[in-house]
Structures are given as structure tokens and as C-alpha cells.
Amino acid sequence: MSSGSYKKEKEEESLERSGIEYLLRLNKKHSQLFQADALNREQYRALHPTEIGAMKCMDGRIHLPVITKTPLGIIQSWRNIGGRFNLGWYGYQASVWDWIHYSMSRGRNCLIIITDHYSRGSKHRGCRGFDYDEKAAQSFCRGLREQFDHVFGSNIIYTIQCSVETDEEALVFRSKDNGHFLNLAVFGGSVDDLRKELRDLYPDMPNTTLGDLLHLAIGNISHIVEIRKAKRSVAEAEHKEFILAIGRGYDWLHEINTALIVGPFDDNIAGVIKAAANIIKSNLDNGKISSHRGAVLMSSASFRESGPNQRLAEEKAKYLARMGLDVIRSKVPELLPHLHILTATMNMETRGLNVLDRSDSRS
Numbered sequence: 001m002s003s004g005s006y007k008k009e010k011e012e013e014s015l016e017r018s019g020i021e022y023l024l025r026l027n028k029k030h031s032q033l034f035q036a037d038a039l040n041r042e043q044y045r046a047l048h049p050t051e052i053g054a055m056k057c058m059d060g061r062i063h064l065p066v067i068t069k070t071p072l073g074i075i076q077s078w079r080n081i082g083g084r085f086n087l088g089w090y091g092y093q094a095s096v097w098d099w100i101h102y103s104m105s106r107g108r109n110c111l112i113i114i115t116d117h118y119s120r121g122s123k124h125r126g127c128r129g130f131d132y133d134e135k136a137a138q139s140f141c142r143g144l145r146e147q148f149d150h151v152f153g154s155n156i157i158y159t160i161q162c163s164v165e166t167d168e169e170a171l172v173f174r175s176k177d178n179g180h181f182l183n184l185a186v187f188g189g190s191v192d193d194l195r196k197e198l199r200d201l202y203p204d205m206p207n208t209t210l211g212d213l214l215h216l217a218i219g220n221i222s223h224i225v226e227i228r229k230a231k232r233s234v235a236e237a238e239h240k241e242f243i244l245a246i247g248r249g250y251d252w253l254h255e256i257n258t259a260l261i262v263g264p265f266d267d268n269i270a271g272v273i274k275a276a277a278n279i280i281k282s283n284l285d286n287g288k289i290s291s292h293r294g295a296v297l298m299s300s301a302s303f304r305e306s307g308p309n310q311r312l313a314e315e316k317a318k319y320l321a322r323m324g325l326d327v328i329r330s331k332v333p334e335l336l337p338h339l340h341i342l343t344a345t346m347n348m349e350t351r352g353l354n355v356l357d358r359s360d361s362r363s
Contacts, residue, residue: 019242019296020342020358023253030252031352034072041071050212051103052076053096055114055144057083057129058261058276059166060241062117063254067169069219072251072351079250079263081272082129082137083115087147092265100157109209110157112148114141117164125166128279138163138174145176158209160202168227171220175201184220191218240288242295244276246320249302249346259298264320270327277332284338294338297324300353302346313345314356321357 053076056062064075076099078085078092087093103110116137119125123132130137141161148159163172163181170185182197189197195214202210243259250261260276262269283289301316303309321343328335341359346352 018340018360019293020340020360022293023243023296023298023342024353024355026255027252027351027353030072031350034252034351037071037073041073044071044074048074048212048215049107050109050111050209051099052212052216053078053099053110053112055083055085055112055141057081057115057117057127058263058272059117059127059129060243060254060259060261061166061169061256062115062164063251064113064115064216065251066254067164067171067220067223068216069223070216075251077251078265079261080266081262081275082127083117083141084129085144085265087151089265089267095265100152104156109206111209111213112157112159113162114145114148114159115162115164116141117166119167120165121167129275142174149176154204155206158202158205160213168224169220170224171217173198173201173217184217185224187221194218194221240283241280242283242289242293243298244273244280244295244324245298245300246273246324247300247302247317249300249348249351252351264316270323270331273324273327274331277328277335281332281335284335291338294340295335296340296342297321297328298342298344299324300344300346302348304348310345317343317345317356 052074054064055078056064058079058081064070064077065072078095085092087096100110116134117127118134118137126132126134127137130140138161145159145161148157152159161174163174164170165172165183165185168185170183172184173182175181180201182201187194187197191214194217195210198210198213198217199205205213240257241260243253245253245259245261247264250259253259253261260279262272262276266272280289280295284295289295299317299320301313301320303313321341325341328339341357342355343357344353344355347354
């Protein structure tokens with residue numbers, strides 16, 4: 001190996017150890033891909049007239065665009081620990097209603113997917129947010145789906161419950177009576193058979209929405225095949241997150257087991273941040289995180305237009321950063337010596353980060 005190649009390799013290794021540089025390089029890569037994919041998004045929206053929203057756990061493994069082979073920017077995500085939400089939460093209610101109103105104003109149906117997740121291979125690769133209790137997670141998601149149905153009905157806005165089996169990243173669609181399900185990991189029929197199975201699960205789903213759900217299912221089956229061919233190590237499916245990301249605008253951050261994403265909706269957001277910080281501290285204690293890399297507290301707020309909209313996002317990101325650090329200082333102070341901090345806004349038109357502040361030294 002030449003001295004130049006060796007130096008470059010060591011520089012890349014050093015960057016890999018820095019959590020903030022890792023994030024910035026990852027975002028730059030995905031921002032470029034997002035912008036290059038603009039035509040695919042435009043074509044997808046023309047062919048699939050359903051707006052899709054997903055309620056998900058903060059676990060970074062649950063990334064529906066990747067596991068359904070859907071272009072970034074199509075599926076709108078809301079994240080919280082365990083996928084816990086309540087339409088009574090003011091901020092969450094306002095965010096969901098703005099999205100629904102936007103969709104309806106453009107004559108597009110809405111599909112809301114409420115997800116839980118589990119591992120078929122090990123209970124402890126499942127959802128920490130529900131203390132690995134799969135039945136409790138499914139019960140909560142069923143209650144949230146019923147809340148959506150009560151508020152919005154199921155004509156234009158159709159809500160379904162879906163589990164994600166994270167070992168193979170397979171979707172398991174569940175019927176509204178919770179008595180039937182369709183596990184795509186074991187489905188072996190034709191596309192027509194798949195459409196019939198979905199129709200049997202959701203007999204009152206509008207045809208256009210069913211067609212777009214079918215497309216997601218086909219994408220997931222293809223993804224499962226790829227996961228199996230890759231023969232991914234079981235260790236890759238274990239919790240080893242080192243990033244605590246607070247706010248919105250993280251659909252680019254979908255590397256497996258990298259980040260715990262806390263949406264700014266929960267009335268008890270301090271408790272959620274504490275829970276996420278404890279998970280990362282546990283990962284450090286168990287040697288799942290490199291001591292050279294440490295942990296990252298990141299805050300982000302999204303904007304689409306320059307001017308007041310962007311400046312409001314900046315104030316929100318700064319506020320979330322202060323709040324996150326205050327919670328860690330008071331509730332999980334053992335994490336502070338390992339912590340780096342990144343505060344940024346997300347330009348939703350480019351999916352590029354605008355860095356407002358960063359601290360590479362340990363707090």
C-alpha cells in the first residue's frame with residue numbers, strides 16, 4: 001500500500017469515528033440521491049394518487065421507503081418511542097391534520113399505516129419502547145387505529161395496522177377485526193393473489209388506495225428477497241444506536257440501528273428523550289458503540305421556504321437542542337462525557353442539512 005493510500009484510509013477511518021462527520025457525509029450522499037430522484041418521485045405520484053403517512057417507533061430500523069422500495073419523499077413519517085401517539089396531543093393533532101388537509105385539497109386519498117415491530121429470531125431484538133412485549137405493542141396500535149377511524153372515518157382517510165418483522169424487514173398487514181393477517185415473508189402467490197389477499201383484509205378500502213398499497217407490498221416482497229440473498233448477520237439486526245435525533249426531517253437517516261428518532265409530539269417528550277438516552281448509554285456500556293465515536297445528540301427542524309419559515313425552523317432546532325441537553329444533564333448525566341452535539345435545519349426541497357451549531361468535544 002502506498003503512503004498516500006494509507007493516509008487516505010486513516011483519514012476515512014478517523015472520519016468514520018466521528019459521529020457528526022458521519023452524519024454530515026451521510027446526509028450529503030442522500031441529499032444528492034434525493035435530488036437526482038426527482039423525476040422518479042414525479043412519476044410515482046402521477047401513477048399512485050394516494051398520500052401515505054406512517055406512524056413508527058423511534059427505532060431507525062423501521063424505514064418504510066427502503067423496505068417498500070418507494071422513492072424518498074413519498075411516505076410521510078411520524079416517530080415516537082414504541083410508535084406511541086395520541087390524537088389528543090396538540091402538536092401531533094395539528095401536524096396530522098395539516099397533512100390530511102394538504103392531501104384532500106389536492107384530491108388525493110390518504111393511507112395511514114400504524115406500525116409496531118418485532119423480531120422473529122429474538123425477543124430482545126424487538127421493540128424496547130414496549131419492553132419487548134409484542135402483544136402490548138399490537139394492542140396499542142390497534143387502539144390508535146380505532147382512534148383514527150373514530151375521528152376521520154375510512155372513506156378518504158383509510159388507516160391500517162401493520163407489523164414490521166425486523167430480521168427480514170417484512171411487513172405483516174393486520175385486518176381491522178385483528179383476526180386475520182398477511183405476512184409477506186411467507187407469501188408465495190401471484191400479484192393477483194396478493195391483491196385478493198389485501199382486499200379480503202380491507203374490504204372497504206377504496207380501489208385506488210388498495211392499488212397503491214399493493215405496490216408497497218410488491219416492493220416489500222422484492223426487498224425481503226434481497227435481504228435473504230445478502231445473508232445479513234444477526235448482529236446487524238441488534239440495537240446499537242449511537243445517535244439521539246430529536247425533531248423532524250430525518251427520512252434520510254435510515255442506516256440500520258444507527259439512530260433513535262424522537263418526534264416533537266409527545267406531551268412527555270422529556271421522558272422519551274430520557275428513554276432514548278438510556279438506550280444509547282446501555283449500548284455504550286455493552287460495547288456496541290465505539291468509544292472513539294461516542295454518542296451524538298442531534299436536533300433538526302424542517303422548512304420549505306426561506307424567510308420566516310426557515311428562521312422559525314432554526315429557533316425550533318435550537319430549542320430542541322437545549323431541551324435535549326437539559327434532559328440528559330439531569331436524567332442521564334453518565335452520557336455527557338461521550339456526547340457530541342449537532343444542531344441543524346432540514347431543507348425539505350433538497351433534503352440537505354443546514355448546520356447551525358456543532359460541538360465535537362465531549363460535553
